[in-house]
Amino acid sequence: MTTTEPLLSVENFSLGFGSKIDLIDGISFSVEPGKTLCLVGESGCGKSVTSLALMGLLATTPARITGGKARFDGKDLFTLSERARADLRGNDIAMIFQEPMTSLNPSMTIGQQIVEGILRHKPVSRDAAQARALEMLGLVRMPAPEKRFHAYPHQLSGGMRQRAMIAMALANAPKLLIADEPTTALDVTIQAQILALVSRLQAETGTAMILITHDLSVVAEVADHVAVMYAGRIVEVGSVDDIFSDPQHPYTLGLFGSVPSIGRRSSTLATIEGSVPPLEHMPRGCRFATRCPFADQRCMDEVPPDYEPKAGHRVACWYAPLEAHVRAA
């Protein structure tokens, strides 16, 4: 990547649910200030768990961080006290969740819920916080913001609720926004609006973002960098150009196979057959080996090393660069 000091850098992060094999197995990626990293991968590969771990919101699940570091803005997240992490949450790192219908408190008004987050972190009067909350509702293009300020969540549509969530997340101008599939639960017609809104606000405020999404056209449009995750490992990471024009990992190729711009290779690698094996049957080597058309015994037994076609573009595959090997085969 470029020489900018990253805002967040995750190194070798592992997390398990108590079984012998870690669900998240040594992942590394970084996010630069003001830039967008898209995290893509099949559902169940660990994207949400990773975001919750970065937020420090895992306490409610039996998940345990088993290794690695996450440096954010000069701090080592996983060694901070619970209090220090709470001070970061909603202030320097904010998150938007996938489920707008259930993510707002049903017995508090939208306004109260935004104001509360501002008062928690900023030394301002209640009036100032309310003014800021109203301003945020305007910024997220909430229709009739003064009225919605006093409305309860059930009085709002899914799209409006997600706008309220975005207003809440951005009210304290965080340095990093984690958006975990923010539009998946919404009507197709408003998905694009909400995404456009998030990326416009992000550009305006200079907030960095980790965007988790299944929508490759969104990735192509908003991502600066892309991390491709498979079964708790990052199999390929690089700039959006690297990933779209020069994908190296067989899984990336499979995922992006349906996108026309990939070119001649897409015809042979468009579909990924099979499904992710359960954790206890995960191959010791490459986790994709049970589904990879190129897999051999070494892939099954030995973890592939990182291959870097160029600075910032990293692939975990024994057969990278793929072109050379495919041609050889």
Add this chain to the structure above:
Amino acid sequence: MTGGGFRCRPSLSKKGPDAVLKLIVRRILLALPTLIILSMIIFGLQRLLPGDPIQTMMAEESDPQVVEFLREKYRLNDPIPLQYLAWVGNVLQGDFGSSLRTGLPVTQMILQKLPITVQLASMAMIMALLIGIPAGVIAAVRKNTMVDYAANAVALSGMSVPNFWLGIILIMVFAVSWKILPASGYVPITLDFWLSIKSMLMPGFVLSTAVAAYLMRHTRSAMLSVLSSDYIRTARAKGLLSNAVIIRHALRNALMPIVTLSTLLFGDLLAGAVLTEQIFVIPGFGKLIVDAVFTRDYAVVQGVVLFTAIGFIAMNILADVLYIVINPRLRHPQ
């Protein structure tokens, strides 16, 4: 129940009062058949019990003529359906009849005793809320720890300990050995406020145990389900500290069903006060009904039971109304 969340905003609650009124009327209409059947049962069962009220009243050496006169006076010779209709007719005019024993109007006797029992039930309710809700919250927050197990064990004993046994133990400890609380009796709250409260501490506590335990368990399970909801994760994502999350976000929502439940439980407490009043010699509603049953004082028994039933139904209606009033989803329709 603090904070703006539960305050009605006039601009948004136009439909609220209307809906509540409709609900009350509907519930009252629905309750009418229940009340009619209940009044018949009360009336009928009384007549089936062995023993004769006039005999009980007059003792052995009664003059048959006097007995006959009294039987006529209280219409005890009429066919039972006629007696029932006469009674219902009077009740509808607010006249519950007069006591066979004291000659006083039943309404007056009830109104005299009611405040005593209401005070006892209220004390018990307050104690049950003060014990049950915090215990339930703590048990939920410390789920599957020693604290949780202990709270559950105490709740289980609270439900299973017989009230009279607990009452006697408390009297022995606090009144007999330590002499810090009166053993029994009742002081009107208007006469000496603190003494009145003090004399009701033990009875209130004894009466509260089962309800406190029940509330603890319901609060615990309501809290557990709320604590695992998405909006609690959102609250934590804002950086709120755990007390704010637990009280402002979780408890506020968990309490909604608890408020309704408490209203119903208060009805239980009023009805359950009878035994406690016996233990602590409190001259309330319970004593009134026990005395009336033993002396076959029909009018009093009927009046008291019917009154209790109406109170119970009123509590049910109040519970439904409260449920709407505290729930924004029902208070502010879309």
